[in-house]
Each structure stands twice: as structure tokens, then as C-alpha cells.
Amino acid sequence: MQQDKEYVGFACAYTPLALIHAAGFIPYRVLPMGDFPDRAGLVLHDNLCPHVKRILDRAMDNNLPALRGMVFMNSCDSMRRLYDAWQRERPDIESAIIDLPMTMDDPAVHFFSSELERLAGILKSWDGETVSEDKLAASMAQYDRIGRSFARLRKDAGNGTLGMGAGALQGLYNQASMQAPEDTIELLEKNTASPPPGAAGMGGVPVFIFGNILPNPEAFDLFESCGARVVGDDLCTGSRLFTELSSSPGDDITSRYAGALLRRRPCARTMDVRNPGSFAAGIIEQAKNSGALGVIGHTAKFCDPYIARIPHLRQKLREAGLPFIMLEGDCTLRSIGQQRTRIEAFIEMLR
Amino acid sequence: MKQYFKNLESGLSAAIQNGQSSPRKLYALEIARLGARLYSGVDMVSWCGIYAPFEILNAMGVTSCFVEFIGAMVASTGTVGPMIEETDHIGYSSDACSYHRAVTGAAIKGLMPVPAFLVGSTSPCTGGVAVIENLAAHFKKPLYLLQIPQDFTENNIRYLASQFRDMAAFIKKSTGVVLDNAALTTSVKNSNRARELLLEIYRLAASRPSPVSSKDLANFGIVLSLLFGTEEAVRLAESYRDEFSRRVQAGKSGVPKEKIRLLWIQNRIQFKHPIETMLADEYGAAIVCDELNDVTWDPIDPDDPYEGIARRCLSIPFNGTIENRVKHLQKLAKDYAIDGAINPCNWGCRQGTGARGLIEEGLKKVGVPVLNLEVDCVDSRKFTEGQFRTRIEAFMEMLDQRPSPWSQG
Numbered sequence: 170m171q172q173d174k175e176y177v178g179f180a181c182a183y184t185p186l187a188l189i190h191a192a193g194f195i196p197y198r199v200l201p202m203g204d205f206p207d208r209a210g211l212v213l214h215d216n217l218c219p220h221v222k223r224i225l226d227r228a229m230d231n232n233l234p235a236l237r238g239m240v241f242m243n244s245c246d247s248m249r250r251l252y253d254a255w256q257r258e259r260p261d262i263e264s265a266i267i268d269l270p271m272t273m274d275d276p277a278v279h280f281f282s283s284e285l286e287r288l289a290g291i292l293k294s295w296d297g298e299t300v301s302e303d304k305l306a307a308s309m310a311q312y313d314r315i316g317r318s319f320a321r322l323r324k325d326a327g328n329g330t331l332g333m334g335a336g337a338l339q340g341l342y343n344q345a346s347m348q349a350p351e352d353t354i355e356l357l358e359k360n361t362a363s364p365p366p367g368a369a370g371m372g373g374v375p376v377f378i379f380g381n382i383l384p385n386p387e388a389f390d391l392f393e394s395c396g397a398r399v400v401g402d403d404l405c406t407g408s409r410l411f412t413e414l415s416s417s418p419g420d421d422i423t424s425r426y427a428g429a430l431l432r433r434r435p436c437a438r439t440m441d442v443r444n445p446g447s448f449a450a451g452i453i454e455q456a457k458n459s460g461a462l463g464v465i466g467h468t469a470k471f472c473d474p475y476i477a478r479i480p481h482l483r484q485k486l487r488e489a490g491l492p493f494i495m496l497e498g499d500c501t502l503r504s505i506g507q508q509r510t511r512i513e514a515f516i517e518m519l520r
Numbered sequence: 521m522k523q524y525f526k527n528l529e530s531g532l533s534a535a536i537q538n539g540q541s542s543p544r545k546l547y548a549l550e551i552a553r554l555g556a557r558l559y560s561g562v563d564m565v566s567w568c569g570i571y572a573p574f575e576i577l578n579a580m581g582v583t584s585c586f587v588e589f590i591g592a593m594v595a596s597t598g599t600v601g602p603m604i605e606e607t608d609h610i611g612y613s614s615d616a617c618s619y620h621r622a623v624t625g626a627a628i629k630g631l632m633p634v635p636a637f638l639v640g641s642t643s644p645c646t647g648g649v650a651v652i653e654n655l656a657a658h659f660k661k662p663l664y665l666l667q668i669p670q671d672f673t674e675n676n677i678r679y680l681a682s683q684f685r686d687m688a689a690f691i692k693k694s695t696g697v698v699l700d701n702a703a704l705t706t707s708v709k710n711s712n713r714a715r716e717l718l719l720e721i722y723r724l725a726a727s728r729p730s731p732v733s734s735k736d737l738a739n740f741g742i743v744l745s746l747l748f749g750t751e752e753a754v755r756l757a758e759s760y761r762d763e764f765s766r767r768v769q770a771g772k773s774g775v776p777k778e779k780i781r782l783l784w785i786q787n788r789i790q791f792k793h794p795i796e797t798m799l800a801d802e803y804g805a806a807i808v809c810d811e812l813n814d815v816t817w818d819p820i821d822p823d824d825p826y827e828g829i830a831r832r833c834l835s836i837p838f839n840g841t842i843e844n845r846v847k848h849l850q851k852l853a854k855d856y857a858i859d860g861a862i863n864p865c866n867w868g869c870r871q872g873t874g875a876r877g878l879i880e881e882g883l884k885k886v887g888v889p890v891l892n893l894e895v896d897c898v899d900s901r902k903f904t905e906g907q908f909r910t911r912i913e914a915f916m917e918m919l920d921q922r923p924s925p926w927s928q929g
Contacts, residue, residue, distance in 0.1 A: 212877040216615065217870060243670055245646040250874035253842035257878060266841070268676075271649060272644050275669060276686070280679050331554045438646060440663050446657030471615050473870055477650030478609040481657065494609070 175237040176348065177292070178262075180251070182223055182405040183242045183269050184451045185285055185430060187308035190350060192289060192297035194237060194291070198346035200384045200406070201469075201500040212254045212313045219499040220382045221251035226450060237293045239264040240288065243472060244362075245438050265291045272442050273432045277513070282419070282427035289423075302422045309348040309414070309426060315412035318357035319345075323408060327400040327459050335399035336386035342407055343384055345497035366502045373398030377461035379452050380468040381405045381436065381475060383498070388505045395509060396516040401459030404467075409434055437474035448478050449485040456491055463492040463519045465512070467505070470497045492519060521631055524597075525555035534800030543760040544736060549753055551743065555593070557583040558633050564695060565633050567655055569641030569648055570742070571668050571836070573684050573822075573829045575749035580697050580717060582636070585746055587651060589618030592625055592739065595790035595898040601818060603629065606927035617868035618898035627658050630815040634659050643668035644838040663915045664690045670841075672834045675741055680805070680830035700766040707749030708822045714748060717757035718815050724764035726856045729782065730808035731764040734796040738788045741813040748897035780919050783853055783888070784881065785811050785863040786872045791900035795908060803916040809856040842875040846882030853888045857926040861890045861917045866897040887925025891915040925928060 176197040177189050186196040201223030208229050209222035227233055238260075241252040243266050252266045267284045270277035289300040298304070322338055331338065341360060345353040376397045383389075384406040392399060402408050417428030431439070434451065441447045456464050464470040464486055468475040479495060486493040494515040496503040529552040534544055557563045563583040566572075570586045577584040584869065593616075594600045603625030604618060605615035610628070612621055626632050638661060640652035649665070664687050669676035689701040718741070725732045740760075747753035767774070782799065784807045799805040816835040820828030834840075837848035852858070861883055865873040880890040891911065898900045 183769045212875075214865065214870075214876050216867060217874045246871035246874060249670075249871065250842070253875050253878055256841070256843075266670070268667075268669050268671075272665050272667065276679070276682065280667065280669070283675060383852045385867070426756075437650075440649075440653050440665070442653075442656075442663045445663050471870065472648035473645070474618065474650055476613045476616045477620070477647060477654060480612050481654060483611050 175246050176234050177295070178233070178236045179241075180221075180239075181242040181244050181269075182436065183244060183430060184240055184408040185288065185426065186350075187312045187426065188285055188288060188300060189240065189292065190311070191300045191304040191308040191362050192292035193297075194292065195349045196295055196445075197236065197348075198232060198345075198410075199224050199233065199239070200346070201204050201227070201382060202343075202384055203227060203232050205232045209254070213250055214259065216471050217250060218247040218469050219501075220469045220472075221247045225251060225254050225258065225502045228262075236262050238262065238292070240267045241266040243267060245472075246438070247471070249347075258265075263295055263442045270431060271439055273439065277429055277430040278417070278419070278424065281431055282424040283415040285423050285427050291377060296503070305422050305426065307349070309422075309470060311354065313412075315345060315350055315353050315357060316411050318354070318361055319408065319411040320413065321361050322357075326398075329398065330449075334393055335389035336393070339384065339389050339407065340385040342411065343386070346406075346410060349450055374463070375400040375459070375461045375462050376465050376516070376519070377401045377403075377456035377459045378407075378465045378467060379403040379444065381457070381472055382460050382469045382500060383407070383467050385502050385505075385511060387502050388467075391502075391505060391509065392512065395512040396520070397465075397512070401455060403434060403455055405436060409436065410484060417517060436473075437478050438443075446481055449482040452482060453485060453489045453491065457489070461491070463494070463515065465515070466493065466495040471502055521555070522559040525552050525559055528552040530557050534809060539757075540588045540604055543756070543763045544880055546756050546759050547740065548745060548832045548888055550756055551864050554585065554746060557676070558585055561633070564697065565635045566637055566639055566666075567632070567635045567652065569640045569643075569666065571641035571833050572639045573833075574746055575711045575825070575829060576684060576688060576699065576704065577639070578747070579692060579703040580699050582691070582695075582697065584639070587620040587623045587655065588648065589743070589746070590632065591622035592790040592899050593606040594622050594626060595900065596792070598791065598900070599793065600903055601897055603631075607748075614867060617645075617647050618896050620647050620868075623651060624654065635661055637645070637661055637691060638663045639666065641666040643666055643670075643833075643836075644656060646870070647868070647870065651834075652830045660692070661696045668833060668839065670839050672840070673754040674833075676834060677827055677830045680833060681826035684829060704825055705822045708820050708825045708828070710754055712819045712822075714744065714753040714757050715815055715817070715819060716753065717761050717853045718744070720761045721757060721764060722813060722815065724761070724768055725808055725813075727768050727792070728857065729771075729773050729775075729778040730806055730856075731767030731772065732806060732808050733774035733805040734782075734800055737813050738796075738807075739812075741810065749843060773795075773806070774808075775800040775806035777804045778806050780804075780806070780859045780916065781808045781857055782807045783811065783849070783856065783861040785813070785861055785890070786869075787864070787866060787897050789864060789895060789903075791895045791898070791903070793900075793903060794809065794905065795912065798909065798912065799916070800803070803920065805916060805919075807862075809852050809853065809858065814848070814852065816848070818886065819826060835863070835868045838871070842878050845875075846879060849879065849883055850886045853883060853886055854926070857924060858888050858916065859924055861888055862893065863890055863917075864897055866895065867902075868896070889915075889918065
């Protein structure tokens, strides 16, 4: 265990984990999970996404490990408001917000690279280490190794040979997002070494899940208990955080890292301006490649980037012949539990 | 729509020529003319985000408009219901902003002119960007996205300025229209002139009593930005300046027997409603200041327009942390000697109303209480007049019984 290092919190899948790690910290994802009073409404409007409100609830309830700082990405309106509220509620934990372009073109990558350099300076001011090229390269390699391990697990899930249920895989994602990469590498090597026979969920109906925040392993257990087998995902709290980064051109390693982060599989808030509406095509391609018979969308309520893109996606999925069910949640198991009947009916329809 | 705007334009022109001119009529006339150009079928049209550089677009002869304008327009004309229902039919969540749902519905119904291209902006809101992308896909037209950084730093100014240059090149590539430097210089000079006039208008509006009636400057600052760079913007601003000067010199208040001075936070309610009249008639309360009516930027250097426009964009308090916005609201409250503020908290607006608690707290620190309403500023079908009346009455009675926070000097 890397117990000598301090945690730096984060809340978005675009967070440059390797940079934080290279600065000598352990990136710790503040997941919207746990048992704490609902008090964020005192500061933030009811129509804000429950992801940010649950994180704020955790902060207000001091339901956090000791954090040296908190890094927010300027990914959406709600995340900006969370940053505002965080500063009010937890001024004792230093925080920073990093601009995150919505496109992936070269000027956007160049700008994002300058933002990463700014973050490196902030981390240094938090008593971190200077981020050298070597250190960043080493951290990136570690996270890429994790990405490859998770890719193997996802492939096994797709083949029906994963030695665990989708809930257990989600548990690994969660654990990996809250500990040092060295520990995750060790953890994943244990889990990928010898999958036991009789993989869980083998007989289920293959489905692809996309959306934003769905960290609760029990939610995946629920899908499987309804007869589904999760063969792929595109979730902020799932595969999107742990994917091997593609190589990206750049004059220096920070530029290459910035390009790789921005150009990896996008969340709905990022767009390819040369091809407006391509978010739908990306989901359909992933769903087809996974062998899914149907697609489950699950988003936290009030998420504008997804709200705006779902109608177009729904139409394109229909045209592609992929049945689709859309679920909304509030980052509690209760909200998804209430949708069991709909999920069961959907899976039954796919059989 | 084309006929609607033509009729509106001709009706207003006739009234003005018959001596019934007022700044608000001239304002409405400019909106009608903009609408007529948008729907002419002749003008080159661009649908934009709110932060689009209209000086540049106007200098290029492109009739440009942020999409929220359409949402406000269909609300004000009482035709918003069918537009929003159209989005219900395609599964657009009712949790989304009704400005954006109305625009989307209008596009589906074929009531939005086909643009030559679109220019999105990542500020002020994520929902707006998503709608611009959807419209680009719907119309199958090229899209340019302006990334608006959050902080006012030299690096960010340079980045945004470079995007404005790229945008002009994108427009040239998409349409063949070339940006003429002399036209841009003229546009920037007009914009600077309008800025000077706005400063005068707002200074006059802050007078005690204020020459502003609650409706005089509704939506003024944000709509005027569509005309930045044009002579029409200058003429319109001059008419307001002159009218307010006359009223101030005559000691004439916009709301008779002004008693309570109000600050309106973010957007007005766009459909017809009785709140402003009720405030004025029953409580002597005047909305003397709107949050969106302010000049936060320096004059733009005509020799370096891109950087100047970038500085203006980044100066807008909706950028950055809520601290910027709260400080701005506190400044407005002081400048206008505000007694109380009304925040409509438009349902579906994550960026605007998300931090209502922090805004309320910030204004409370300078002694200004805030009435947070829960209203959909576009969808009149959700408006519950009785509930609003009760809450406003209570707020006004409270304000009436407390001394002005500024009475101690």
C-alpha cells in the first residue's frame, strides 16, 4: 500500500490521474456513494445533478478521507457549481478547477496542455513533487497498464468468461479509482490471473450500458438479476476512466497526454465539431462491437449533455435495430431499484 | 414567421412615424427587423451561442442570433406550448431548459430558418452548446465551437482571440464570405460607441428616483449585443440615453412614487405575466437594474479587435467561479441602491440557478434580501400566478418595513 502518499480528490473521468500521481499524490475519486444526510440543497438548486449534490453531501458530512486537495474539471455547469459550493463548504481542503475543452482539435489540445501545466504548478503548491517528463511517462505507463488489464476483464465479460459478475467488476473500478496505481496493478493481476470456471451471468441476455454516473456495484447485480449480462459499458464511473490512452502527437509529453485524454472515448459533453451528432454513432458502434442485443442508458438526472443527446441517440438506435431503454437515477440504489420492472420487461423483450 | 415579423416591423414603423416613438418601441422595431432578416430567406443566417462575437459576424454581413432568442420570442408571442410539446414527443426530458426545448421544437416544426453555419460557445451553459450541436446535425450545416475559458488571464485571452480569427477563416471556408478589415474596424468603433452609451444609460438608470420603468430595460443588454457593431445599436442606445436624460432632468421616475428599488437576477420571464405591473402599481416597486444590463469590459482596440472582444467575453461575470457573479451582483446592488432582489431561478438552468444559495448568501452580506422564485421563464403553461402573487406580496411587505441597506451611506 502506498500509505506514505496523500490523497488528491477528483470527480470527473477526464481528470489527469497520471499527472496527479506523478506529482506524488494518490488520485482519489469522491464517488457519490455512502450514507450521509442530504444537505446539499441548502447551497445548490434542486435541479442540479445528484452526482454533484451527493459529492457535496459527503463533503458537508466530512465523509471523506484526508484530502490534500480536490481537483475539479470544468466539464459542465453542475461541476462548476460544485466547485463553487466546495470552496464554501470545505475551505479547509484546497481546490482547483481546470478548464476542459469540449472539442478535440489541435488548438483545444494545446490549450488543455497549458491547463495541465497549470495543474502541475498547483499540485506543486500543495507540497507535491515537480512533475518531470520521466515521472509523468512512468505514471502514464502505469495507468495504461491498468487500462489494458481492465480491457481484458471487459473482453472476458463480453465473451461470457469473466470470473465475476458485473457488480464485482464495478467494485474493481471503484477500488481502482480510490487507490494508487501500483496497488491497482497488483489487484488486477490477481483478478485476471485465473478466472474461475462457471462465470457469472453467462446465460444472461447481452446488453450494453452507457451513461454517466453508476458506481454502485449492486446496480449491476440488479441488472444481472433481471436476466441481463453486461457485455460492455461506456460510463464515467466505468470503462471510460480506465482505458489505455491512444498515442497522440505533441512536442512534449504534457501535450501528448492532453491530446490522448481529450481524444479518448468521449463523454456526451465532448463533441467532434466536424461531425455533429456523432455521439450516437459512437454508442451504436460500441454496442454492436460488444455483441449486445439491447442498450441500457443510465444517467444521473438533470445531466444536460445527455438530456440533449438522448432523443437523437434514441432515433439512431431504432434505425440500427438496437432496442433501448433509458433510465434516470439519483445516485442511490433505491432509484434504480424502482425501475426493476421496466428492466425485467426490457430483458424479457430481448430474449 | 416571415409575415409575422414583417407585420410587426411595418406596424411599429407606422406608430413611430405617427409620433408614438419611445425607446422601447425602437427596441421592438430592431427586434422585428432582426426577425425579418432571419426569416427573409435572403440573408445569410448563423445560429449562435450567447458569447458569439457579433461585431465580427455583423461586419461580415451575416444575420446572426443566439438560439435562446427564439425561445424567448415564441414565449412572448404565446406560441411556446406546441414547440415544447414537439420535444416531448421525441423524448426530450422536461428537466431541460425551456429556452432550449422551445428552440429544438421550433427546428423540428420547420420554424427555424436554415443557417449557413453555426457558432456555439461553451459559456454560459452546457445545455446551450448541446442544442447548437443538435441544430448543426439537424440542419447538416458546419459548426464552429468557441471554447470560452473561465478565467480572465492573458493566456486565456490569447486563446480566445485566436479562436475568433479561426472563426472568421471558418466562415470564409464555409460560405466564401471574407472579413473586410475596414468593415471590422467600423464595427468595433460602433461597438465602442454603443458601450459608451450603455454606460450613460446605466448611470442614469441608477438615479434616485430611477427613470426606468420595470419594462424599459427588460432583456435590453443581452439583445443589444446582437446588434453590436451596427449603427442601429448606436441609434437605439442614443434614444434610451436621451429619454432617460429627459426623465432625470424632469425628476420623473419610471415607476410613479418609486418606493422600492429592485434588482432582477439573470433573465426576465419571457411570456406575458402581471408581476412587473403588480410590483409597480401595488408597491411602487421598480426593477431599476437587471443583472445582464451592465458594461464589464473596456473599449475594444480597433487595431487589435480580436483580443479586445476576447477580453470582453472573459469579463462577463457568468464566467469563472460564482464568486465573480456574486461580486458583480453586490456591486450592482450598491451602485443602484437596491432594496431587494428577485431571482426567477429558471427551471432547467443549471449554470444560472445552480448556485442560488450562494447568490442569496452573497447579497445578504450587503444587506439585500433575495426572493427566489421557482419559475419556468419560457413555458407559460407552468406559471401559477396565485402562488407567485402570495410570495411577492410577502417579500414586498418585508421590504416595505425595513430601511434601505444603503441609507447609512
